[in-house]
Amino acid sequence: MNWFIKGIRMGVKTEDDYHHETKWPSRLTRVKGGEITCPTDAIGEEWKQERCIFCRACEPVFSPTGETLTPRVERSDVTFKRSFYLYPLDAGSCGGCNLELRLISSPQYDMTRFGIFFTNTPKHADALLIMGNLGKRMEEVIRRAYDVIPSPKLVILLGTCAISGGVTGIPPDIRGDVIVPGCPPTPASILDALIKAKGGDRK
Amino acid sequence: MRVIGDIGPYCLTSDGLREGPCIKDQSEEESLGYGSFKFVYGPSAGGLLESVGFEITTYGESIEKINHLPYKGRQITLSGLTIGDALLRVERINGAFTASHSISFLQAIESALEIEVPHDVVISRMAQLELERIRNNLLVIQRVLESASFLVPSFLLLQQIEEVNRAIARSCGHRYFFGANYPGGVRCELKLPSLKISDIERTLENRIFIDRLQGNGVVKDSFSIGPVARASGFKYDARLDSDFLAYRNFDLRIPTQDQGDAFSRILVRLEEIKESLRLLQELKVKPCSFTMKIRDGEGIGRVESPSGDLAYLTRVRSGHVERAYLLAPSKVNMRLFLKSMPGNIFTDFPFNWESFGIWISELEVDLE
Numbered sequence: 001m002n003w004f005i006k007g008i009r010m011g012v013k014t015e016d017d018y019h020h021e022t023k024w025p026s027r028l029t030r031v032k033g034g035e036i037t038c039p040t041d042a043i044g045e046e047w048k049q050e051r052c053i054f055c056r057a058c059e060p061v062f063s064p065t066g067e068t069l070t071p072r073v074e075r076s077d078v079t080f081k082r083s084f085y086l087y088p089l090d091a092g093s094c095g096g097c098n099l100e101l102r103l104i105s106s107p108q109y110d111m112t113r114f115g116i117f118f119t120n121t122p123k124h125a126d127a128l129l130i131m132g133n134l135g136k137r138m139e140e141v142i143r144r145a146y147d148v149i150p151s152p153k154l155v156i157l158l159g160t161c162a163i164s165g166g167v168t169g170i171p172p173d174i175r176g177d178v179i180v181p182g183c184p185p186t187p188a189s190i191l192d193a194l195i196k197a198k199g200g201d202r203k
Numbered sequence: 204m205r206v207i208g209d210i211g212p213y214c215l216t217s218d219g220l221r222e223g224p225c226i227k228d229q230s231e232e233e234s235l236g237y238g239s240f241k242f243v244y245g246p247s248a249g250g251l252l253e254s255v256g257f258e259i260t261t262y263g264e265s266i267e268k269i270n271h272l273p274y275k276g277r278q279i280t281l282s283g284l285t286i287g288d289a290l291l292r293v294e295r296i297n298g299a300f301t302a303s304h305s306i307s308f309l310q311a312i313e314s315a316l317e318i319e320v321p322h323d324v325v326i327s328r329m330a331q332l333e334l335e336r337i338r339n340n341l342l343v344i345q346r347v348l349e350s351a352s353f354l355v356p357s358f359l360l361l362q363q364i365e366e367v368n369r370a371i372a373r374s375c376g377h378r379y380f381f382g383a384n385y386p387g388g389v390r391c392e393l394k395l396p397s398l399k400i401s402d403i404e405r406t407l408e409n410r411i412f413i414d415r416l417q418g419n420g421v422v423k424d425s426f427s428i429g430p431v432a433r434a435s436g437f438k439y440d441a442r443l444d445s446d447f448l449a450y451r452n453f454d455l456r457i458p459t460q461d462q463g464d465a466f467s468r469i470l471v472r473l474e475e476i477k478e479s480l481r482l483l484q485e486l487k488v489k490p491c492s493f494t495m496k497i498r499d500g501e502g503i504g505r506v507e508s509p510s511g512d513l514a515y516l517t518r519v520r521s522g523h524v525e526r527a528y529l530l531a532p533s534k535v536n537m538r539l540f541l542k543s544m545p546g547n548i549f550t551d552f553p554f555n556w557e558s559f560g561i562w563i564s565e566l567e568v569d570l571e
Contacts, residue, residue, distance in 0.1 A: 007355075097298070161295075
């Protein structure tokens with residue numbers, strides 16, 4: 001049978017609004033007063049989503065809202081409006097970010113409809129996407145990958161480990177243009193970030 | 204008695220711990236003839252889900268020898284931490300196997316503290332392990348299909364993996380079981396994913412796909428674990444041995460194959476998905492908590508992770524982890540993968556590699 005018809009019969013659908021309610025990780029809100037010990041210092045004067053590993057140690061003072069985390073896009077480039085090729089680089093992750101990143105290509109999210117693709121070589125890439133803590137021998141690998149990506153290029157930091165180190169190590173020594181919080185970030189957060197980074201205006 | 208693998212300075216067997224390492228790796232450097240050369244694949248290459256390096260010795264087409272080159276190794280310290288703080292790090296050793304790691308670690312702690320765990324907690328842990336097994340086995344099959352450029356079925360499988368992730372999120376609050384287990388309880392309910400297993404079965408009947416997997420990466424080793432062991436006829440499964448988890452009450456069926464090749468491993472995984480789904484339908488899961496009494500002691504926790512036996516050996520002193528050792532299934536499987544590869548050709552590599560379901564994150568972790 002034709003795969004396309006088969007897919008429809010199976011109920012495979014791309015979601016127009018791919019934001020799904022996931023409690024952890026999602027935006028946290030203070031629901032009552034009280035002292036908390038946070039293992040990553042994500043909670044001080046205010047809640048810092050980029051440090052948070054969503055470990056639930058702050059429950060019930062803080063509660064998850066189920067709203068998708070908002071990525072921070074410091075620099076975007078409309079050059080990538082039509083097509084945006086990513087070179088994923090695992091610097092030393094637990095594998096969670098790798099899996100969530102892979103799932104943005106699942107039919108529910110379908111990243112290609114937004115002109116987002118993966119490439120196997122940094123020479124064809126528009127952005128370097130880094131996941132995980134800095135592994136023992138990965139510093140040189142990251143530097144070499146970054147150097148061969150043609151300009152203009154963006155650096156995307158995916159997940160708490162790559163942004164601030166989390167609880168398991170130190171982050172890679174590279175400045176991110178796009179910061180995607182979460183431990184690991186949900187596919188919805190990742191897709192939001194990528195669409196913004198390529199100059200799109202979707203939520 | 205069967206040998207499972209090295210855990211710290213000991214060898215874990217089905218009868219318990221034994222002093223000293225299990226198997227010494229034969230590292231005699233035999234030199235190949237004129238015309239052979241070394242080829243490095245990785246660490247960051249297209250097609251690999253994680254960063255890992257391989258040094259392949261070849262004459263040009265067939266792989267004569269292969270070594271693993273570690274790149275992303277992480278150091279994770281558990282010694283001196285409270286049980287709760289240590290658990291946060293244990294969960295992040297391998298995100299894809301979080302339930303297996305955290306449950307095995309907590310079992311080791313509970314065994315050290317001589318705690319009787321309530322039945323509801325046991326059932327909830329079993330449900331988590333089975334959901335994780337389904338997700339991982341789907342992922343392994345998807346990765347093999349993707350390696351074969353069977354893109355449509357590969358995407359349909361990704362759709363099902365996403366369904367499982369959402370079901371896990373609805374059940375335990377987090378798509379990767381982070382925070383689902385804590386010292387003294389579990390937070391999960393059970394919301395089953397809706398899966399279409401018959402469609403995956405039909406894909407695996409494709410002759411072109413079968414040809415790429417049959418006879419690829421044959422390994423028959425009595426020191427193997429998990430789906431790799433079961434694909435070569437050994438009926439090994441930690442679920443059958445478990446004293447902590449109540450699998451024996453559920454008439455568990457352990458699928459086996461006898462060819463020991465990549466195709467057998469895929470068939471075993473597919474059958475496991477069906478068995479896990481059957482098991483999940485029989486489990487009644489609800490959140491549950493219990494009290495943790497603090498005392499000093501040492502204990503082992505062992506579960507059947509999606510890739511085979513996973514164990515922790517922990518020593519606890521005044522509520523803190525004094526020392527923890529890990530037996531990561533990927534370490535055993537990596538040895539088997541390296542053993543299965545010589546004699547195959549380069550294009551066999553991705554199918555064989557994916558069929559083992561190895562996670563570099565837990566393989567290259569240095570636990571202190």
